[in-house]
Structures are given as C-alpha cells and as structure tokens.
Amino acid sequence: MLQENYESVDKKITEACKRAGRNRDAVTLIAVSKTKPLSDIEELLQNTDAENFGENKVQELVDKYEHISRPVIWHMIGHLQTNKVKYIVDKVCLIHSVDSVNLAKTIEKEAAKHNVVVPVLIEVNVAGEESKFGVSVEETEDLIRQIKDFPHIHIDGLMTIAPFVANPEENRVHFRRLKELLLDINSKNIDNVHMNVLSMGMTNDYEVAVEEGATMVRVGTGIFGERNYNI
Numbered sequence: 150m151l152q153e154n155y156e157s158v159d160k161k162i163t164e165a166c167k168r169a170g171r172n173r174d175a176v177t178l179i180a181v182s183k184t185k186p187l188s189d190i191e192e193l194l195q196n197t198d199a200e201n202f203g204e205n206k207v208q209e210l211v212d213k214y215e216h217i218s219r220p221v222i223w224h225m226i227g228h229l230q231t232n233k234v235k236y237i238v239d240k241v242c243l244i245h246s247v248d249s250v251n252l253a254k255t256i257e258k259e260a261a262k263h264n265v266v267v268p269v270l271i272e273v274n275v276a277g278e279e280s281k282f283g284v285s286v287e288e289t290e291d292l293i294r295q296i297k298d299f300p301h302i303h304i305d306g307l308m309t310i311a312p313f314v315a316n317p318e319e320n321r322v323h324f325r326r327l328k329e330l331l332l333d334i335n336s337k338n339i340d341n342v343h344m345n346v347l348s349m350g351m352t353n354d355y356e357v358a359v360e361e362g363a364t365m366v367r368v369g370t371g372i373f374g375e376r377n378y379n380i
C-alpha cells in the first residue's frame with residue numbers, strides 16, 4: 150500500500166516535470182512521516198528508493214533518528230523553537246523553517262559547537278495568511294541579508310506552505326511568486342547568497358508546485374494516508 154502510494158506520487162512528479170520541460174532529477178520527493186510509526190518508514194525503505202523524510206517535531210525526529218535501521222536524509226520542516234535547535238542541528242540535512250534572525254543565531258551557535266555548516270531555507274508566508282509562520286515576501290531579503298554571513302549556516306533557498314484550497318490551481322500564483330522572489334534576490338548578487346532550492350507543494354498541490362519550479366515537494370498524506378492526531 151505505502152509502496153503503491155509512493156510510486157504513484159513519484160510518477161505524478163515525473164509527469165509534472167515532463168509537462169514543464171524539467172528534468173525529473175531536479176525534484177526531490179520528501180516523504181513527510183510525521184505522526185506515523187517508524188515501521189511505515191522502514192516499509193518504504195524496503196520497497197522503494199525513498200531516502201528523504203520530513204518531520205515537524207523535534208522529539209519525534211530524534212526518536213526516529215535513533216531507532217531507524219539505517220541512516221536516511223532527515224528534513225526538519227516544522228516550526229522550530231530556539232531551545233530545541235541543539236537536539237537536531239547535527240541530525241538533519243536541511244532546516245526548512247527559518248523565519249527569524251533569533252532562530253538563525255541559535256542555529257549558528259549550535260552548529261559552531263558541532264563544527265558543521267547547516268543548510269537552511271527561509272520560510273516565506275507567501276500568501277500572507279494570519280495563521281502561518283514565515284516572513285512576508287517584503288521581509289525576506291532583509292532577513293537573508295542579516296543571516297548570510299553566519300559562518301555555520303548556508304541559505305540554500307526558500308520554503309512556503311501554501312494555503313489549504315479546494316482547487317490546487319489557486320496556489321499556482323503563490324508558487325510562482327516564491328520562485329520570482331528567489332530569482333529576484335539571486336539577481337542582486339549579494340555576497341554569499343545564491344539560492345537554488347524551492348521547497349513548495351504538499352499532497353494537495355505538489356503537481357502544480359513542480360510545474361512552477363519546486364525542487365523539493367513535501368508529501369505526507371498522499372504517501373502515508375490520513376494522520377490521526379488523537380492517539
């Protein structure tokens with residue numbers, strides 16, 4: 150079941166790449182395993198070529214990191230509190246959710262202790278939703294300028310969580326805007342700033358996101374099924 154789901158998502162990404170004239174290798178599928186048991190991840194590892202997994206809670210990520218049967222590529226995709234940075238800074242390949250200088254300072258400090266450079270994305274609230282984390286489109290360049298010289302952080306690109314909509318076409322404009330923002334900031338030739346990652350698209354809208362240039366899509370429900378938060 151999980152294998153079929155994963156392969157079906159993978160195939161839809163391939164088709165979206167074709168429609169957009171993009172190379173399939175340009176898009177990484179992150180399987181968002183939050184709330185799901187480790188056995189689900191193990192099942193995917195055995196039956197598919199999945200190697201990227203996303204979690205949004207520090208404790209859950211650390212638990213799975215410690216118990217998994219072989220190393221995988223972990224992505225921290227959720228809102229991150231500064232006091233928890235120390236638990237994951239040496240365990241994840243990418244933090245998708247940097248949205249303040251304060252958080253970046255903490256990542257810098259903890260990364261320095263471990264002598265690693267941590268790749269991060271700036272989370273942009275591209276649709277300007279009240280309830281969402283992330284900086285506004287207007288604030289993004291300023292935040293990047295404040296972080297760009299931190300020696301133990303590398304800004305790889307931008308991330309967004311698009312609104313929950315009935316028709317994924319409604320989010321096309323937001324994905325397009327995030328890509329334009331990335332290109333716009335890159336074109337300014339700011340020292341230490343050249344971004345090439347766009348993390349956008351979830352179960353409901355990843356095909357549109359790929360058509361609009363996503364280099365990472367984060368798919369949970371489409372692979373693992375509905376989440377139950379009451380257990």
Ligand SMILES: *Cc1c(COP(=O)(O)O)cnc(C)c1O
Nearest residue numbers: 181205226351352367368369370
């Ligand atoms: C849960 C989550 C996802 C996956 O959502 P689905 O709709 O289940 O695919 C993607 N990104 C983030 C940041 C999430 O928290």
